[in-house]
Amino acid sequence: MANSRPPAGLTGLALLNNSQYNKSTAFTEDERERFKLRGLLPAAVSSQRLQTELIMENLRRKAYDIERYILLMALQQRNERLFYRVLLEYIEEIMPLVYTPTVGQACREFAHIFRQPRGFYITPTDRGDIFDILDNWPERDVRMIVVTDGERILGLGDLGANGMGIPIGKLALYTAFAGIPPAQCLPVMLDVGTDNQMLREDPLYLGTRQPRLRGADYLALVDEFVAAVQLRYPRALIQFEDFLTPNAYTLLNRYRNKALCFNDDIQGTAAVALAGVFAACRTTGKAFETLKILFLGAGSAATGIGDLVQFALVAAGLTPDQARKRLWFADVDGLLVAGREGLAPHNRPYAHDASPAGVIEAIERIKPQVLIGATGSPGAFGERIIRTMASINERPVIFALSNPTERAECSAEQAYRWSEGRALFASGSPFAPVLMNGKTLKPGQGNNAYIFPGIGLGALACQATRISDEMFLKAAEVLADSVADDDLRQGSLYPPLSQLREVSLKIAAAVAEVAYRQGLAKAADRDIRIETIRAMMYDPVY
Ligand SMILES: NC(=O)C1=CN([C@@H]2O[C@H](COP(=O)(O)OP(=O)(O)OC[C@H]3O[C@@H](n4cnc5c(N)ncnc54)[C@H](OP(=O)(O)O)[C@@H]3O)[C@@H](O)[C@H]2O)C=CC1
Ligand SMILES: CC(=O)C(=O)O
Numbered sequence: 330m331a332n333s334r335p336p337a338g339l340t341g342l343a344l345l346n347n348s349q350y351n352k353s354t355a356f357t358e359d360e361r362e363r364f365k366l367r368g369l370l371p372a373a374v375s376s377q378r379l380q381t382e383l384i385m386e387n388l389r390r391k392a393y394d395i396e397r398y399i400l401l402m403a404l405q406q407r408n409e410r411l412f413y414r415v416l417l418e419y420i421e422e423i424m425p426l427v428y429t430p431t432v433g434q435a436c437r438e439f440a441h442i443f444r445q446p447r448g449f450y451i452t453p454t455d456r457g458d459i460f461d462i463l464d465n466w467p468e469r470d471v472r473m474i475v476v477t478d479g480e481r482i483l484g485l486g487d488l489g490a491n492g493m494g495i496p497i498g499k500l501a502l503y504t505a506f507a508g509i510p511p512a513q514c515l516p517v518m519l520d521v522g523t524d525n526q527m528l529r530e531d532p533l534y535l536g537t538r539q540p541r542l543r544g545a546d547y548l549a550l551v552d553e554f555v556a557a558v559q560l561r562y563p564r565a566l567i568q569f570e571d572f573l574t575p576n577a578y579t580l581l582n583r584y585r586n587k588a589l590c591f592n593d594d595i596q597g598t599a600a601v602a603l604a605g606v607f608a609a610c611r612t613t614g615k616a617f618e619t620l621k622i623l624f625l626g627a628g629s630a631a632t633g634i635g636d637l638v639q640f641a642l643v644a645a646g647l648t649p650d651q652a653r654k655r656l657w658f659a660d661v662d663g664l665l666v667a668g669r670e671g672l673a674p675h676n677r678p679y680a681h682d683a684s685p686a687g688v689i690e691a692i693e694r695i696k697p698q699v700l701i702g703a704t705g706s707p708g709a710f711g712e713r714i715i716r717t718m719a720s721i722n723e724r725p726v727i728f729a730l731s732n733p734t735e736r737a738e739c740s741a742e743q744a745y746r747w748s749e750g751r752a753l754f755a756s757g758s759p760f761a762p763v764l765m766n767g768k769t770l771k772p773g774q775g776n777n778a779y780i781f782p783g784i785g786l787g788a789l790a791c792q793a794t795r796i797s798d799e800m801f802l803k804a805a806e807v808l809a810d811s812v813a814d815d816d817l818r819q820g821s822l823y824p825p826l827s828q829l830r831e832v833s834l835k836i837a838a839a840v841a842e843v844a845y846r847q848g849l850a851k852a853a854d855r856d857i858r859i860e861t862i863r864a865m866m867y868d869p870v871y
């Protein structure tokens with residue numbers, strides 16, 4: 330999508346202060362004349378390329394990643410095209426700064442590194458006014474909303490209003506990889522309080538300083554928010570992000586059939602993990618429908634994956650019961666088995682008839698080919714666990730999905746070392762390549778960032794009315810098919826991050842096709858192809 334010229338009347342300092350249209354030193358002589366910029370800029374005219382190099386020079390000069398994050402956020406606030414250009418051109422270097430792991434630290438320190446507001450905050454005192462106050466947001470054509478209430482930020486727990494860093498980061502990826510124009514993106518914080526006492530006592534904390542709103546009042550607030558969005562921005566897709574598991578499921582079940590929405594932690598994560606499992610089958614030679622999978626962790630991320638794997642197994646010909654029986658879950662209390670007290674509704678389908686067991690015993694008994702960790706618990710994959718997986722599998726598939734890096738169940742190096750380099754490993758946050766037995770292994774990043782941009786772009790391109798499970802299954806298939814044999818040979822179950830824009834496009838086209846097939850698309854042009862969608866995408870060039 331071509332980027333428009335500044336609107337009439339936007340000139341001089343106001344233009345330089347407008348992040349959407351600002352080009353800073355890249356304004357040409359002619360533009361400086363036309364836009365009343367003469368005298369306001371130094372004489373030299375830079376190219377966007379030169380500006381990109383300047384940003385990288387400054388970024389690399391910083392001592393800490395959190396400082397790099399601050400630099401990048403400041404760039405986003407003053408020149409958004411340059412920010413996205415830098416992100417796209419140096420994706421391997423920049424993504425860990427605007428996304429996991431650095432975004433985790435940024436959320437922790439959000440109030441302490443706060444410079445300028447970004448996004449929209451809704452508090453319990455806004456009850457009854459949400460539709461009206463949304464009018465304060467300057468953009469009228471919002472299409473993509475990422476909303477959190479900050480109660481489960483990555484694996485870092487309740488960070489209250491500090492969690493705003495997550496919607497901001499996810500939407501930066503939407504623009505970079507799915508080409509959703511920044512003006513159509515809205516980060517939302519449902520600031521319903523926090524039960525994190527340390528935050529409430531921090532004098533610099535910027536959120537509502539009260540215990541979390543719960544129960545009927547909480548649901549009423551979210552209901553009002555969703556209804557207000559539907560009225561104010563009828564084409565918008567709502568992505569629920571980083572809600573605590575019980576709320577994540579409650580909200581997904583409440584809105585999935587009446588609003589254009591999905592839960593990224595349940596559904597996006599599911600698709601990226603399933604894609605990794607599909608890709609792993611190409612290396613192991615095992616048939617997908619014969620796999621047994623053990624999950625460590627039984628929260629929204631793990632059971633979300635379980636639900637989609639079950640859906641995929643049924644699509645592959647198994648009965649729902651046969652499919653479920655291939656999936657096992659363990660949490661801090663060991664294997665989830667029938668009869669265990671206090672099981673949450675999302676866990677019950679997977680609590681099989683079996684005697685209780687710890688993780689090692691469960692691995693020995695079940696003999697899973699795949700072990701998926703979504704615990705938020707660092708070191709949850711200890712040496713014995715990996716060695717046991719490696720003793721029963723020639724190529725054990727090990728996913729340590731928890732974010733940020735400090736919460737990973739194990740590191741790439743540990744997974745490879747404890748399996749003598751045989752593990753097919755992926756992690757939610759990036760790990761550097763590991764040299765093992767003279768071979769460099771490049772672990773892939775099993776993160777929903779491979780999925781949500783394509784789901785969102787596809788849904789918006791065909792004006793989807795709902796997001797279906799079929800769309801996530803299709804997204805997983807497309808992602809798995811995008812993994813080159815060379816990637817697999819080097820140990821990665823995912824394509825390189827540098828291909829994220831192309832992968833998102835492919836997913837988008839496939840999602841749109843599913844939407845039409847299922848009668849879930851409103852756009853008139855049914856023949857929606859990759860090139861049609863590409864033409865809709867924001868391109869951050871001047
Ligand atoms: N890679 C990706 O794309 C994504 C990764 N994630 C990551 O997944 C993690 C979990 O998220 P979510 O499911 O919402 O969180 P929850 O807190 O709801 O679930 C965590 C689960 O792990 C269990 N658990 C905790 N510690 C251990 C342990 N040492 N051994 C066994 N089980 C353990 C918990 O058990 P109990 O309840 O008994 O304490 C619970 O069942 C987060 O770190 C998040 O960053 C999430 C989404 C996407
Ligand atoms: C990646 C992500 O969504 C999470 O860790 O919550």
Ligand SMILES: [Mg+2]
Nearest residue numbers: 483570571594
């Ligand atoms: Mg998340």
